[in-house]
Amino acid sequence: xxxxxxxxxxxxxxxxxxxxxxxxxxxxxxxxxxxxxxxxxxxxxxxxxxxxxxxxxxxxxxxxxxxxxxxxxxxxxxxxxxxxxxxxxxxxxxxxxxxxxxxxxxxxxxxxxxxxxxxxxxxxxxxxxxxxxxxxxxxxxxxxxxxxxxxxxxxxxxx
Numbered sequence: 001x002x003x004x005x006x007x008x009x010x011x012x013x014x015x016x017x018x019x020x021x022x023x024x025x026x027x028x029x030x031x032x033x034x035x036x037x038x039x040x041x042x043x044x045x046x047x048x049x050x051x052x053x054x055x056x057x058x059x060x061x062x063x064x065x066x067x068x069x070x071x072x073x074x075x076x077x078x079x080x081x082x083x084x085x086x087x088x089x090x091x092x093x094x095x096x097x098x099x100x101x102x103x104x105x106x107x108x109x110x111x112x113x114x115x116x117x118x119x120x121x122x123x124x125x126x127x128x129x130x131x132x133x134x135x136x137x138x139x140x141x142x143x144x145x146x147x148x149x150x151x152x153x154x155x156x157x158x159x
Contacts, residue, residue: 049155056151059099063144066092067137070117074133086121093118106147113140 069089073081093114100107113136120133 052151052155055099056148056155059096059151060144060148062092062096062099063140063148066096066114067117067140067144070121070133071137074121074130074137089118089121106143106150110140110143110147113143 066089069085069092073085073089076085096114097111100111102108102111117133117136117140120129120136123129123132
């Protein structure tokens with residue numbers, strides 16, 4: 001029975017070598033692809049997540065500054081307002097524009113609420129503007145909380 005298989009040994013050896021030549025690189029490519037994905041996840045955990053967390057913290061501080069200064073400016077009354085306070089508000093809003101992604105709908109909504117709040121400030125004091133300002137202020141805070149929560153979830157899921 002072994003003598004019947006003897007002529008097949010060179011053919012079987014050639015088949016095994018051919019399989020190794022074709023499937024060896026394929027298996028190596030699959031392993032390299034998996035390692036690359038793993039390395040990317042590690043990079044997200046160690047590099048991108050802390051940077052994103054820092055961005056979230058800075059965004060939170062900037063939004064608190066804008067909403068707080070706007071509320072103070074509005075409540076202070078026209079006689080107690082200063083140009084430097086308004087300048088601070090407009091500069092903070094300009095900085096905020098650089099922090100937000102204008103391709104994301106909720107970021108655009110946040111900017112609209114802030115612009116509405118600033119427009120109410122610029123329009124002067126009246127009962128109508130008072131309601132307009134405080135509605136925009138509440139909407140700004142609410143939208144800010146949604147964005148910050150979503151971004152925190154994104155960081156948390158990357159870790």
